[in-house]
Structure formats: C-alpha cells, structure tokens
Amino acid sequence: MNRRFFGTTMAAVVALAAAGMSPVQAETLRLLTWGGYAPDAVVAAFTAETGIDVEVTLSNNEEMISKLRATRGAGFDLVQPSQDRIQGPQVEFGIYKPIDLSQIDAGQFITSMLESTKSVTTVEGEIYGVPHVWGTSGLVLDRSVASDVADFTDLCNGNHAGEVSIRLKRPVLIGFAFSLGLDPFAAYGDADAYTDLMNTVADTLIDCKDQVKAFWEGGDQLIASVTSGEVTAAMAWDTGGWKLNTENADVTYVAPSSGALGWIDTFALPARGENDSAAYQWINFVMQPEIAAQITAVAGNFTASQGADELASAELKAQFQDSFPPAAIDNINWYPAVPAGLEDIEGRVLDRIRASN
Amino acid sequence: MTEIGSSDLGATPAKLPTSVRRQPGVARLWFYLLLLPPVLWLGLLIILPHIQLFILSLKEKVAPRVYTYGLDNYIGFFNEPLYWMTLLRTATISILATALTLVIAFPVAYYIAKMLRGRTKNLIFVLALLPFWVSELVRTLGWIMLLRETGIISNTLLSLGLIPERVELLGNDAAIITGLVYTSMLFMVVPLINSLDSLDDSLIEAAYDLGGKGVAILREIIIPHAMPGIVAGSIVVFMLTLGNIVTPAFLGGKNSIWFTDQIYQKFIVRFNWEQGSAFGFLLLITSSLVVWLGLKLTRQSLAKTIT
Numbered sequence: 061m062n063r064r065f066f067g068t069t070m071a072a073v074v075a076l077a078a079a080g081m082s083p084v085q086a087e088t089l090r091l092l093t094w095g096g097y098a099p100d101a102v103v104a105a106f107t108a109e110t111g112i113d114v115e116v117t118l119s120n121n122e123e124m125i126s127k128l129r130a131t132r133g134a135g136f137d138l139v140q141p142s143q144d145r146i147q148g149p150q151v152e153f154g155i156y157k158p159i160d161l162s163q164i165d166a167g168q169f170i171t172s173m174l175e176s177t178k179s180v181t182t183v184e185g186e187i188y189g190v191p192h193v194w195g196t197s198g199l200v201l202d203r204s205v206a207s208d209v210a211d212f213t214d215l216c217n218g219n220h221a222g223e224v225s226i227r228l229k230r231p232v233l234i235g236f237a238f239s240l241g242l243d244p245f246a247a248y249g250d251a252d253a254y255t256d257l258m259n260t261v262a263d264t265l266i267d268c269k270d271q272v273k274a275f276w277e278g279g280d281q282l283i284a285s286v287t288s289g290e291v292t293a294a295m296a297w298d299t300g301g302w303k304l305n306t307e308n309a310d311v312t313y314v315a316p317s318s319g320a321l322g323w324i325d326t327f328a329l330p331a332r333g334e335n336d337s338a339a340y341q342w343i344n345f346v347m348q349p350e351i352a353a354q355i356t357a358v359a360g361n362f363t364a365s366q367g368a369d370e371l372a373s374a375e376l377k378a379q380f381q382d383s384f385p386p387a388a389i390d391n392i393n394w395y396p397a398v399p400a401g402l403e404d405i406e407g408r409v410l411d412r413i414r415a416s417n
Numbered sequence: 418m419t420e421i422g423s424s425d426l427g428a429t430p431a432k433l434p435t436s437v438r439r440q441p442g443v444a445r446l447w448f449y450l451l452l453l454p455p456v457l458w459l460g461l462l463i464i465l466p467h468i469q470l471f472i473l474s475l476k477e478k479v480a481p482r483v484y485t486y487g488l489d490n491y492i493g494f495f496n497e498p499l500y501w502m503t504l505l506r507t508a509t510i511s512i513l514a515t516a517l518t519l520v521i522a523f524p525v526a527y528y529i530a531k532m533l534r535g536r537t538k539n540l541i542f543v544l545a546l547l548p549f550w551v552s553e554l555v556r557t558l559g560w561i562m563l564l565r566e567t568g569i570i571s572n573t574l575l576s577l578g579l580i581p582e583r584v585e586l587l588g589n590d591a592a593i594i595t596g597l598v599y600t601s602m603l604f605m606v607v608p609l610i611n612s613l614d615s616l617d618d619s620l621i622e623a624a625y626d627l628g629g630k631g632v633a634i635l636r637e638i639i640i641p642h643a644m645p646g647i648v649a650g651s652i653v654v655f656m657l658t659l660g661n662i663v664t665p666a667f668l669g670g671k672n673s674i675w676f677t678d679q680i681y682q683k684f685i686v687r688f689n690w691e692q693g694s695a696f697g698f699l700l701l702i703t704s705s706l707v708v709w710l711g712l713k714l715t716r717q718s719l720a721k722t723i724t
Contacts, residue, residue, distance in 0.1 A: 122686045152481045288567045407687035
C-alpha cells in the first residue's frame with residue numbers, strides 16, 4: 061500500500077548493501093525499461109566492453125512514473141518513459157534530472173528526432189530526455205475478415221462485435237478523438253475544452269463497449285488472443301501486428317486513416333540515480349547502429365539511431381513499408397508533451413468507460 | 418542486589434524470598450521481549466503506514482507540488498456515483514461469495530470432520546488443501562484456460578454438439594464469483610473442520626435417540642456448535658474477497674469493476690495517491706463495518722470466535 065515508505069526502506073537497504081559491498085562488487089547500471097529494449101545479448105556485450113553489470117527491470121509508463129514518485133527519483137540509474145510523459149511528471153513530482161548533452165554522442169542520433177525530443181522534454185530551460193525507440197499505435201487486423209476497418213471508430217461499426225480488443229489507456233482516447241474528427245492535441249492547453257472533447261469520446265466508447273471482447277493489457281496478451289482467432293480487429297502497437305504477420309500473412313498492422321499515433325520512448329535520468337556515467341555509457345553504446353539494429357530485431361520497433369534502419373531485417377522493412385505508405389508516415393499524429401493535470405481528466409473518463417455496462 | 422531489585426520493581430512485597438521476588442522482573446522482561454516483535458510488526462508495517470496514508474488522504478492538490486488539507490478526496494467519493502456504486506457492488510458480491518463458500522464448504526468440512534476416520538480423513542483433508550500449494554495467480558490462470566472462448570469447456574460443449582458455436586464464459590459476474598469461491602474455499606474449510614472436530618458425536622446420537630430429525634439436529638446442535646468456525650471462516654473469506662485484485666481483474670475482463678482495482682488505478686495509473694489513500698480508508702471502514710454487522714446479527718463476538 062504505502063509505496064513511499066516501502067520505497068524509502070528499500071532504497072535504504074539497497075544503499076547500505078551498496079555502501080558495504082562497493083569495493084568488491086562490479087559497477088552496476090539499474091535500468092528501468094520496456095520489454096525488448098535491453099535484450100540479453102546487448103546487455104552481455106555492454107558488460108564485456110565496459111565491465112558494468114546491468115540490472116534490467118521491465119515496466120510501462122505509468123508504473124515507471126509511480127515507482128520513481130514513490131522513491132522521489134531513486135532506485136534506478138536510467139529510465140525510458142515515452143517523451144510525452146516527462147514534462148508533466150517532472151513539473152508535478154520532480155522525478156528526473158537534466159541530461160548533460162555533452163556526455164552524449166549526438167552524431168549517433170537521427171537529428172530531427174533528437175531535436176524534437178529535446179524540445180518536448182524541456183522544462184524551465186533544461187532538457188530531460190533523448191530519443192531511443194519509436195513506434196505507433198494503430199489497427200491490427202485480420203484482413204481476411206476485417207478489411208472493412210480503416211479507422212479506429214470502424215472497430216465499433218457492428219460488423220465485428222465480440223471480436224474487437226482495445227487497450228483502455230490514454231492512447232485509445234486520443235485515437236478515437238482523431239477518428240471522430242476532433243483534435244485532442246489542440247485542446248491540451250484548455251482544460252474545459254479537453255473535458256468536453258473527452259466526454260464525447262467516452263460516449264462513443266461506452267456505446268462501443270458491447271462490441272469489445274476484452275481490454276488488453278500487455279502485448280503478449282493481444283498476440284495470444286489474435287492468434288487464437290478470438291480477436292480479429294484491435295487497436296494495438298505496430299510491432300504486435302508485425303509479429304503476428306510473420307506467422308499469419310492475413311494479419312497485419314494498418315495505419316488508420318485519421319493517422320497512427322506516434323510515440324517515442326526516451327532515455328531519462330531519475331532525480332536520485334547514482335550512476336550517471338554508466339547511464340551515459342549505456343546510451344552511447346545502444347545507439348550504435350549495429351546494437352540498435354539488434355534491439356529493433358527483438359523489440360520490433362525502429363530506433364532513433366542514425367543508420368540502424370538499413371541494418372533491420374528485410375522482412376521487418378517490408379512489413380513496415382506495407383503498413384506505412386509514405387502518405388501514412390506524414391499522417392502520423394505525434395504525441396506532444398502531456399501537460400500536468402490532464403491525466404486527471406482522462407482518468408475520470410477511463411473510469412466511466414470501465415464501469416459502464 | 419535485593420535493594421536494587423525491589424526498588425526497580427516497586428510493587429514486589431518485601432516479605433517474599435529473594436528468588437520469588439526477582440521472578441516477576443525476569444518474567445516481565447521476557448514478556449516485553451516477546452511482545453517486541455508483534456509490536457514492531459504492527460507499529461512499523463501497519464499502524465505507521467496507515468497514519469501516513471491517512472494524512473495523504475486529507476491532502477488536496479491545488480497546483481503541481483502545492484497541497485492543502487481538507488476532505489475533498491472523501492467528498493469526491495460520495496459525489497461520484499461511479500465510485501460508491503463500485504464499493505457497494507464489491508461489498509455485495511463479496512458477501513454473496515462468502516455465503517456461497519460457506520454453503521459449499523460446510524458439507525465438505527462436515528464430511529471430513531465427522532464421517533471420515535484415520536488415514537482417509539488425513540488424505541481427504543490434504544486433497545482439499547492441495548490446490549492451495551500453487552499460487553493464486555496460477556489457479557486463476559487455470560480458470561481462464563477453462564472458461565475462455567477457445568477454452569476447454571467451450572470446446573468440449575462444441576464437440577459434443579451441445580452448443581452451435583463457441584461461448585465466452587469469461588467477463589461476467591458469475592465467472593468472478595466462481596473464481597472467488599474457489600480461491601477462498603480453504604479458508605472456510607479449515608476453521609469449520611476445527612470447530613466440527615470438537616463436537617462430541619454422542620451429542621448427535623443423543624439427539625437422534627430423542628427423536629430429532631436431520632434438519633432439526635443440524636439447526637439445533639451442529640450449526641450452533643460450529644458457529645465460531647463459521648464466523649471465523651466467513652470473516653477471513655470476506656476480507657480476502659473484498660481485498661482481492663487478481664481474480665476479479667482476470668476473470669471479469671472488461672466488466673470487472675472491483676474497488677481494489679479503483680485503488681490501483683488511482684495510485685499507479687492516475688498518480689492520484691491522495692484519492693487512492695482515501696479510497697483505501699473507505700475500503701477499510703467498509704470491511705470493518707460489514708464484519709461488525711455480521712457479528713451483531715449472529716450474536717457472536719470476536720473473542721468467542723478466536724477461542
């Protein structure tokens with residue numbers, strides 16, 4: 061229940077252990093990240109090169125922020141929240157520390173992505189994040205039965221009742237808003253307008269709930285339910301669709317006509333991280349094109365590493381081009397930073413949808 | 418020695434021999450030493466966090482990192498039907514699940530305690546415990562395998578031709594209650610066996626000799642005797658059910674509305690620890706209230722249940 065107390069105690073225990081053992085123990089990097097972002101092979105290569113052990117903890121945006129909030133930014137040396145989840149939590153809880161860009165080899169990054177992430181993660185003149193992996197949310201469809209679905213709202217057209225799955229988190233609200241012809245990002249700054257907009261989206265989703273089979277939580281869960289044939293159309297991450305496509309050519313990821321939702325997961329330093337130098341070494345290590353390509357192979361998503369895309373497998377490249385004709389790439393709606401307080405509005409809406417019958 | 422001892426202990430009468438006089442001091446020291454772990458346990462892990470939680474629940478956010486104190490989080494709970502309906506629903510289903518568990522567990526416990534003897538008794542008892550050697554998570558996943566649309570039950574019914582197409586058995590209240598009853602079975606069976614074991618068989622025989630019928634004996638002899646076990650089991654099962662998060666979430670699917678899930682959402686997904694703490698307290702109050710009401714209605718006391 062009490063995360064702060066537990067967190068502090070744990071931190072104290074860890075600190076004591078570290079203080080007592082540091083002369084004998086090798087240097088450690090405590091990394092809080094997403095599944096697939098730190099494959100065993102990459103970790104082993106990093107340890108071999110630098111002598112630093114990597115402790116990997118897997119999580120998602122909300123849990124990362126909650127964990128750091130509980131310890132006021134301690135317990136990890138490097139975290140990987142999405143770029144839109146840095147500004148708000150930083151203003152609200154102060155859980156990150158600024159990045160020293162002189163420690164990072166900027167030449168390894170795709171310049172446009174680096175600049176965009178820097179501007180999205182700036183708080184009071186300080187930069188808090190650099191980009192790592194990017195991807196999109198859109199539609200995963202079994203084209204043999206659900207080719208009529210072209211946009212998020214089409215999931216609710218009644219043709220696939222009981223075979224639809226969505227993930228009941230903020231992306232579904234944003235995606236449906238665009239699909240309804242609204243612009244949620246334009247309303248970010250105006251709490252009242254945003255509340256109205258979200259209520260419209262909620263009404264649509266509540267009407268649609270009958271047709272939804274399940275709210276999926278993790279990528280593996282969605283893949284299992286599509287593989288079993290229980291779900292034929294879903295709002296999901298691109299990588300899930302491509303993994304399914306490898307096994308069943310009918311299933312693939314489709315960019316919705318209102319635009320796929322683009323996210324970028326970043327590298328950020330926790331406010332009370334203890335090994336910044338190891339964190340910078342890790343960032344520079346995994347942004348090398350060959351290493352980044354290895355991560356792409358496991359995670360299924362492309363990275364912000366300059367030159368790594370050419371090294372991706374031919375199959376993944378073909379899948380990507382199939383899902384994203386050039387126009388669809390321009391059509392991607394990239395998440396701007398979520399202002400503090402917006403999550404409260406979305407939370408109430410999500411509660412309403414979850415509880416509706 | 419004597420002087421220090423008696424002045425330290427104060428109340429010890431001077432008449433007693435030295436050895437006896439020193440005894441209470443040592444005994445008291447032991448008493449405090451033995452008391453220390455539970456006091457630390459309660460204090461550090463239960464009372465202290467709850468105080469912090471309570472303080473947190475009174476905080477109101479004005480702006481980022483600016484808070485005042487007030488009852489907004491509690492008022493918010495009563496102003497939003499969604500929240501109190503969820504709590505009401507959670508409590509109702511928990512009571513229902515507890516009652517069902519009791520109805521199913523009672524014959525099982527009676528059979529084990531009264532009908533079986535020796536090794537068979539132990540064997541059947543262990544069989545009843547066996548499912549609890551695996552974690553709750555695994556047991557719940559087992560139910561998912563059985564109940565899902567492409568699961569065992571649905572497929573079997575389909576292949577027997579009893580249903581025209583696959584049915585989804587997950588995602589409804591019945592699935593949640595099934596899971597909850599299964600999960601809490603053990604916690605009802607064990608106290609029931611305990612209390613039924615102590616019932617002298619000759620009392621039942623005597624009741625038959627005096628012309629009592631089965632139902633009357635159950636009502637007049639067996640249930641009154643087993644009452645402490647019933648109450649203890651029901652309290653434990655109710656608490657576990659009310660505080661359960663895995664079973665409703667997994668088996669209820671998109672329709673799982675459970676109060677603990679609301680608390681989780683508040684803390685982890687919405688970063689609203691303040692209201693989450695308030696919800697935690699409301700859950701604590703509700704469960705205490707229901708248990709208190711249950712004890713009043715059955716005219717039992719907690720003390721009687723424990724002994």
